[in-house]
Amino acid sequence: MPEERRQTTGVGTPLLASRLTPGPLPGPVVLRPRLLRQLDEGTAVPVTLVVAPAGWGKTTLLTSWYQAATGGDPVWGGPVTDAADGGRAGSPTTVGAGEPDLSESGSGRDRPDLGWVSVEAGDDGERLWSYLAAALRPAVGPPRSAALDGPPRPDQLEVLAAALAARERAVLLVLDDLHRITDPAAVAGLEFLLRHCEQRLRLVVGARAGVPLAVHRWRLAGELTELGPDDLAFTGDEVADLLTAHGTALPAEGVRRLRERTGGWPAALRFAALALPGQPDPARWVGQLGGDQPDIAGYLREEVLGGLDPDDRELLRSTAVADAVCAGLADAVTGRPDTGARLAELAGVGGVLRHDDGRPPWYRCHPLLADLLRDELARLPTEHVRELHRRAAGWYADNGRPADGLRHALVGGDWAGATELFLMTWPELAPYDRECSAAPPPPPAETMARDPELALACAAERAYAGDLSAAEGYLRLAGAAGELPVPRRERFVRLVAAVELAVVRWSDDIPAVRAAAARLLATHSATRAPGGQDRPPAVPPVAEPRGTTVEDADGWAVAGTALGLVDVAAGELGSAQRQLEAASLAARTAGWVRTELAGASRVALLCAIRGELRRAEAGAHSALALPPCQGWSCRTDCGYAYLALAVVALLRDQPEEAAANLALAEPAIVEPAARAVVALSRSQLLRDAGDLAGGYRLLVAARERLGESRGELDRWLRGAEADLRAARGDLDTARELLAGTGPELAVGLARVELRAGDEQTAEAVLPDWQAAEAVDWPLPVRVEAAVLNVVLAERAGDDRRAHRTLEVALDLAGGEGIRRPFTRADPELRDLLAAHLDTGTAHWSAVSDLVRGAAEPDEWAGPAGAALAEPLTEREVTILRYLQSILSNVEIAAELSLSINTVKTHVRNIYRKLDATRRREAVRRARDLRLI
Numbered sequence: 001m002p003e004e005r006r007q008t009t010g011v012g013t014p015l016l017a018s019r020l021t022p023g024p025l026p027g028p029v030v031l032r033p034r035l036l037r038q039l040d041e042g043t044a045v046p047v048t049l050v051v052a053p054a055g056w057g058k059t060t061l062l063t064s065w066y067q068a069a070t071g072g073d074p075v076w077g078g079p080v081t082d083a084a085d086g087g088r089a090g091s092p093t094t095v096g097a098g099e100p101d102l103s104e105s106g107s108g109r110d111r112p113d114l115g116w117v118s119v120e121a122g123d124d125g126e127r128l129w130s131y132l133a134a135a136l137r138p139a140v141g142p143p144r145s146a147a148l149d150g151p152p153r154p155d156q157l158e159v160l161a162a163a164l165a166a167r168e169r170a171v172l173l174v175l176d177d178l179h180r181i182t183d184p185a186a187v188a189g190l191e192f193l194l195r196h197c198e199q200r201l202r203l204v205v206g207a208r209a210g211v212p213l214a215v216h217r218w219r220l221a222g223e224l225t226e227l228g229p230d231d232l233a234f235t236g237d238e239v240a241d242l243l244t245a246h247g248t249a250l251p252a253e254g255v256r257r258l259r260e261r262t263g264g265w266p267a268a269l270r271f272a273a274l275a276l277p278g279q280p281d282p283a284r285w286v287g288q289l290g291g292d293q294p295d296i297a298g299y300l301r302e303e304v305l306g307g308l309d310p311d312d313r314e315l316l317r318s319t320a321v322a323d324a325v326c327a328g329l330a331d332a333v334t335g336r337p338d339t340g341a342r343l344a345e346l347a348g349v350g351g352v353l354r355h356d357d358g359r360p361p362w363y364r365c366h367p368l369l370a371d372l373l374r375d376e377l378a379r380l381p382t383e384h385v386r387e388l389h390r391r392a393a394g395w396y397a398d399n400g401r402p403a404d405g406l407r408h409a410l411v412g413g414d415w416a417g418a419t420e421l422f423l424m425t426w427p428e429l430a431p432y433d434r435e436c437s438a439a440p441p442p443p444p445a446e447t448m449a450r451d452p453e454l455a456l457a458c459a460a461e462r463a464y465a466g467d468l469s470a471a472e473g474y475l476r477l478a479g480a481a482g483e484l485p486v487p488r489r490e491r492f493v494r495l496v497a498a499v500e501l502a503v504v505r506w507s508d509d510i511p512a513v514r515a516a517a518a519r520l521l522a523t524h525s526a527t528r529a530p531g532g533q534d535r536p537p538a539v540p541p542v543a544e545p546r547g548t549t550v551e552d553a554d555g556w557a558v559a560g561t562a563l564g565l566v567d568v569a570a571g572e573l574g575s576a577q578r579q580l581e582a583a584s585l586a587a588r589t590a591g592w593v594r595t596e597l598a599g600a601s602r603v604a605l606l607c608a609i610r611g612e613l614r615r616a617e618a619g620a621h622s623a624l625a626l627p628p629c630q631g632w633s634c635r636t637d638c639g640y641a642y643l644a645l646a647v648v649a650l651l652r653d654q655p656e657e658a659a660a661n662l663a664l665a666e667p668a669i670v671e672p673a674a675r676a677v678v679a680l681s682r683s684q685l686l687r688d689a690g691d692l693a694g695g696y697r698l699l700v701a702a703r704e705r706l707g708e709s710r711g712e713l714d715r716w717l718r719g720a721e722a723d724l725r726a727a728r729g730d731l732d733t734a735r736e737l738l739a740g741t742g743p744e745l746a747v748g749l750a751r752v753e754l755r756a757g758d759e760q761t762a763e764a765v766l767p768d769w770q771a772a773e774a775v776d777w778p779l780p781v782r783v784e785a786a787v788l789n790v791v792l793a794e795r796a797g798d799d800r801r802a803h804r805t806l807e808v809a810l811d812l813a814g815g816e817g818i819r820r821p822f823t824r825a826d827p828e829l830r831d832l833l834a835a836h837l838d839t840g841t842a843h844w845s846a847v848s849d850l851v852r853g854a855a856e857p858d859e860w861a862g863p864a865g866a867a868l869a870e871p872l873t874e875r876e877v878t879i880l881r882y883l884q885s886i887l888s889n890v891e892i893a894a895e896l897s898l899s900i901n902t903v904k905t906h907v908r909n910i911y912r913k914l915d916a917t918r919r920r921e922a923v924r925r926a927r928d929l930r931l932i
Contacts, residue, residue: 015134019118022063022176028245030238035231039065039204042225043172046194047218048204049226051211053352053366054303055267056232058206062174065204069114069172113139115173125186132173132190139171140164157192164197172202179207187212208307209351229354233264246273254283261289263366271295291371300372304352315342316352316365320373321388321408323437324364332395333388386412397421400593402428406461410440415447415454422457426495427554427590429460430561431502432598433670437465445477452478453488456495463502471503494523494555501562513566517559524555556586557595564599568606568673571711574776577606597626601640608647609677609716611779613816620644639668643677650681651780653819659685676702676713680720687724688824696724712744712778719748726752743767743777747785754788763792770808780821783813787821787829794832802832803839810843822850840895842881845932870913872931879906881932883919 039061042048050058115135119128140163164171181187191214193201205211218224234242239259243249250258262268272289279285291297305313318334319325325333327340343363347353352369355361365373377385389412396405402425409418422429439462442448448455459474475496484492497520504516560583567576584599604619620641646661658681666678679702683695699721706714722734731752738749746767753762768774769785786809793802813821822829834851841847872880882892893903907919914929916922926932 022066030241036065043202045223047224050206052229057266062206113171117175119177119180121180128186157189161193161196164200167200170200170202174204176206178205179210181212184212248276254286258286291368292375297372317373320377321392324362326360326362329395333391390414403464415443418457419454427558427592428594429464430558431464459499497523510566517562520559524552553586553590557583561599571713573712604644605640608644613648616644617648639665651818651820653823672705676706715742715744719744722748726755731756743781750788759795783821840885840887842878844884876906876910880910884923
């Protein structure tokens with residue numbers, strides 16, 4: 001071995017150069033500048049944590065960033081396991097502690113001062129501080145760092161902190177694998193430096209769980225940057241780049257599937273990239289990729305599970321019977337009283353579990369780790385595994401999750417319990433969104449022959465999961481059973497109808513769904529005529545189910561919800577809203593919370609689409625407050641409530657709030673009609689941001705997914721697409737899109753003609769928005785028509801008509817707080833709004849805010865004037881709004897077509913109710929109460 005200079009610690013142990021510099025990047029590499037940028041921006045604060053379980057490429061990220069900062073190429077290494085994460089290429093040479101590769105000599109004056117320490121298992125305080133001294137020596141000099149070759153004394157730390165504080169620029173110190181320090185006292189001195197060095201020391205830490213730093217304190221002080229698995233996960237484009245770098249390729253669907261199965265986990269992606277070139281059918285191999293794949297399973301056992309306490313590993317394995325668990329479910333399954341604390345610990349910073357933001361929180365493993373745990377579970381004695389499922393079934397049944405309870409009861413072989421649960425909770429087993437799950441093992445044939453209701457329970461469970469062929473098979477078994485005793489016969493007919501409706505709900509055959517719903521309703525007394533004859537099996541009329549029995553309410557809840565959903569699919573939104581309202585009320589009567597949520601959340605969305613914003617907002621918040629809104633499994637129905645709030649925010653011109661609610665809604669929305677609303681909302685936000693092409697692409701894709709004409713929704717999409725095409729100058733195609741009937745299309749065509757400069761044609765095609773039938777239009781369409789009429793009047797030089805029409809438009813919009821037609825209209829309308837302030841308006845505050853571009857005027861956000869002992873009448877509120885203007889009482893009377901004496905009487909009443917003596921005082925008091 002060649003002669004080398006070396007420096008030893010106080011006990012004579014040499015320092016390894018390989019621990020003071022990062023190792024080489026593994027290849028092939030994929031450029032991921034977004035992560036390097038996050039680190040660059042993050043190091044503006046004292047502590048940056050890169051924390052994730054094994055295999056997330058923490059060391060590779062830190063290495064690439066370090067090399068870029070010290071003059072190397074800013075590249076990101078390919079996904080690596082933590083074997084590569086912590087591995088160091090080359091022989092373990094030793095160097096003097098003051099001579100790491102990071103010396104300032106030759107590094108250039110403009111490069112930042114960087115240090116690197118790789119922490120190893122077994123490092124105690126003495127060993128750690130020897131390496132910290134070596135890493136900091138280039139920045140603070142040998143005299144101040146030499147004393148830190150062992151655990152430093154307080155006075156030595158103060159000297160070092162003072163030396164760091166005196167520097168002009170900060171020192172960045174990378175500490176990789178800091179979780180390996182098990183003695184909290186070993187880093188106490190490091191925290192002392194951070195507190196007293198005037199932020200001249202910046203730590204960049206790579207670790208798994210259990211970081212021995214005061215993370216919460218740094219986070220609370222706003223002095224912490226965190227990168228976790230969500231940041232380190234590969235995006236779809238990065239997955240494709242990785243496969244290309246490894247000499248293989250997949251179609252777009254295969255890349256999406258690979259990203260979905262791995263969750264973007266770098267280690268698994270690297271295993272897949274290495275294995276794919278040898279596969280005869282790569283796309284099929286990706287479809288079968290799971291945690292039982294030998295390389296992945298071995299890595300998970302050694303690197304992820306191997307470091308856990310045996311009790312924690314058993315907790316993870318036992319709770320793997322469920323896709324996600326909360327503390328209560330985990331307690332029930334394991335019989336342990338402490339699972340809440342253990343789950344929280346396992347989901348801590350960089351932990352092996354992820355949790356949602358619910359109360360209580362729900363936890364789940366990475367999909368591949370869950371595969372491995374279930375594989376281990378399957379190796380246990382059958383009866384033990386069945387008992388775990390039975391415990392889970394009991395907890396779900398007791399906590400309002402009958403579908404999950406039914407599935408676990410069947411897997412656990414509890415046939416009697418499964419049948420009882422089905423009979424007691426069948427309305428909550430109606431499917432509204434497909435929730436794929438593995439099929440439980442079928443009960444013995446002789447058992448189902450003796451109990452056809454068990455076969456129906458199996459059919460209901462499979463229908464809920466979207467496994468239609470299995471559900472239909474169980475239905476045939478139930479139908480082949482012998483004659484039931486009379487007390488059970490009528491109930492059995494009702495249950496068969498309910499399960500048949502659940503099965504046909506997955507089809508696109510709208511008449512078949514309506515017929516199945518009619519058959520179910522025909523089995524209930526609520527649908528029978530006084531003479532005892534059933535109504536014909538056509539579409540049942542919408543009815544108010546008050547006064548019906550709970551059993552009747554069951555049928556109305558299930559059948560009415562199904563009918564409402566097919567009306568949504570058909571684009572018959574008005575009928576859908578009425579059906580779902582009645583169904584939601586029936587579900588509330590019967591106590592079926594999930595069914596109520598399914599109807600209430602969609603009613604909120606339909607109200608928002610039609611411009612009933614206050615009702616939509618209240619309904620959405622009420623739906624979100626229902627008990628099932630906890631855990632991953634209940635997010636689907638809540639998605640529609642969030643989408644309703646997004647539409648409300650969009651129409652009130654609150655783009656940030658709209659975008660935030662869309663982000664919550666979008667992952668949960670699966671129905672084509674609701675997806676179309678998402679696309680429409682997203683396209684409007686993109687257009688507002690100037691991205692017309694992006695908005696156009698979303699609309700085209702949404703129309704394709706929606707298929708053939710779906711009534712009102714199709715007209716909304718066509719109108720929005722035509723508006724975008726017209727904005728891009730494609731007027732002819734815009735006109736073609738707007739061919740047909742419906743107020744949305746007619747108003748859209750008038751807008752296109754106005755954009756083309758043909759005011760005469762625009763006025764001719766603009767429908768009569770003040771006609772009696774216009775009351776049934778969606779309110780945003782009416783307001784948009786009124787605004788177009790205002791612009792047409794102004795362009796014709798008829799200012800008086802323009803201002804009168806504008807006042808009517810403000811009346812229409814003000815009740816619900818609709819702002820978008822005003823704020824996103826042509827610039828000339830803004831000038832007209834400004835002039836409208838001087839002509840006298842009952843909406844002075846609202847118009848003033850529109851002109852100023854305020855985000856959310858109080859008047860339009862909803863009145864809060866409940867403090868009055870005697871509330872103002874509607875007419876008094878109207879006159880109160882005029883009192884804000886410069887109009888006299890005579891002029892107000894002329895505007896409202898009232899006598900002057902009537903106006904004076906109303907004004908006196910306003911003063912009395914507001915305890916005011918003058919106009920200005922009354923206006924100020926009304927504004928304080930948010931009456932205007």
